[in-house]
Amino acid sequence: MxxxxxxxxxxxxxxxxxxxxxxxxxxxxxxxxxxxxxxxxxxxxxxxxxxxxxxPAFIDLQLNGCGGVLVNDNLSAETFKIMNETNIKYGCTLYTPTLITCEDEKIESALQVMEDIEDIESLGVLGLHIEGPYISADKKGTHREDLIRVLSDKIIKKISKSKTTILTLAPENAKAEHIKTLVNGGINVALGHTNGTYEEVIEKKPYGITLATHLYNAMSSFTHREPGAIGAVLDSEDIRTGIIVDGFHCHYASIRIAKKLLGERLYLVTDAASPAGTDMPEFMFEGKRCFHKDGQLRNEEGNLAGSVLTMDQGVRNLVEHVGVSLEEALRMASLYPAKAVKIDDRYGRIxxxxxxxxxxxxxxxxxxxxxxxxxxxx
Structure with a gap:
């Protein structure tokens, strides 16, 4: 003591x-x-x-990789250890390793790896974040279009019984009963990579959608006649959403606007990939060559492919560029993500x-x- x-x-x-x-x-x-x-x-x-x-230490609910390793490349306890040690250097002690669109076999393998690790929190892991493949091809970002598909009854039963914390899907392509199955399994369902209309999102929300993945990015845009998925999030009273505060994924003014509307429902994520915390010039992301240059990660098509943001830099960006108070920036990096996945009874506070x-x-x-x-x- x-x-x-x-x-x-x-x-x-x-x-x-x-x-x-x-x-x-x-x-x-x-x-x-x-x-x-x-x-x-x-x-x-x-x-x-x-x-x-x-x-309180930081919590990252969307992390594809860092320290030279990537969840999609090698989902293993060793990968988690490297990611955890890298995160700790930047003040992040808890995270959800994020698996993007891939084959069912890889998803099932990931679920088994998680099951085989008795104490995942000892590795800084809260649970898996499955981001895709149950998304919109129109808003695929760097995800592989040929692997995008709808949820099947078989895979959803396995996911709902696993150590998965978040599953991101496109509401317009999801069945209501599948959303309910996930929620009943204790999984937080997030809308993301969606081209859904405002109405399509609102229709599925009551079945258990409580989160949104990287606000603004890979979502149907807000316009005055069609508010889109972005409008549905901003207009809701209870959807919590992560946002990437690196200056590339979102204009800082857009973050400031979202903060005014969402308050404590907006939390910081990095969406980082393997080059974060390293000087790697390029990497492969599910078969796509991606490049690390000028603080950005982009694939050969020019699309953003994650980030090299760290949580401590995100806090500084919130204070210095968005104009958020230090106390509120710290909440966005700890208490608010803890609330988003219902662990604020033991994390996010001193x-x-x-x-x-x-x-x-x-x-x-x-x-x-x-x-x-x-x-x-x-």
Whole structure:
């Protein structure tokens, strides 16, 4: 057991001062006033963070790869370990490895890999994010069109019983009973890569669509006569959505507009691929050659193919370019994604009983330490 002292504490709700965070193994035991620390814990080890800011660690709900590895290339415990270690360097301690459009055999193999890992959270993994192949060919992005298809009764039964956290689909191509089956299996259903009309999205939403994947990108556009999928998300009262804040996927003004409309329902994702955290010049993404240049990932057709964004840079971009307050940017990177997948009872806050996953940031919002399950990683 030890105490973190000497800094500001952002609890996930507010910033407090003159507090000590008591860490007991993997958990936060309590937060006490600094002046009471010696009385309550007379012999406790103190770690002074030098006036920096302590906040909940980041959670990324859309991550194709990083550190030179890609989920679609090699879905294995070793891949997860590399991704986790890379994420930790940038303050992210939890993520959903994201599998994009591929064959049923690869999906089934992925489900088995997840099942074989007894404690996925020890690798920073919340569960699988299956993004496609149940999407729209018109909004395929870098996904392979020849593999896009509709959900089958056979595969949906397997997915609904698996360690899958999110499944992204195009509502206009989905059966209502399939959406309900997924939701009953504890899976968060997201709309994405969809060319659906406003009405088509609204029609399927009541069956259990609660999330949207990378707002604006690969969605039918908003116009004054046809609000499209984007309009359906912005007009809803309960759909939560990730957004990629790298300056390439969305104009910063578009992010600012979405933030005003959606409030806490908008959260930060990276949609990163294997070059993130490396200087890899190119990579293969499900048979498509993609290039890393000028901070962007694009395939040979010129389409964006994921990003090289990291969560800490996303937080800085929110503050510096979007104009979001620091507290709100931190919520978008931790508390709000935790709420989106219903784990905010143990992650996303600094509070008694919560997992001790923390970041320590200096005045420039650069990481000085990352604490994972109570252990410093710097």
């Amino acid at each position: 030890y105490a973190l002292v000497g800094g500001r504490v952002f609890t996930g709700e507010k910033t407090v001062f003159n507090r000590a965070i008591i860490i007991d193994e993997k958990k936060i035991k309590e937060i006490v006033k600094t002046e009471d620390l010696d009385t309550l814990y007379p012999n406790i080890e103190k770690k002074d963070i030098g006036g920096n800011l302590i906040a 509070a008694e009983g919560y997992t001790a996953d923390l970041v320590i940031l200096d005045e420039k919002l650069e990481l000085t330490d990352v604490i994972v399950k109570g252990k410093s990683r710097r």
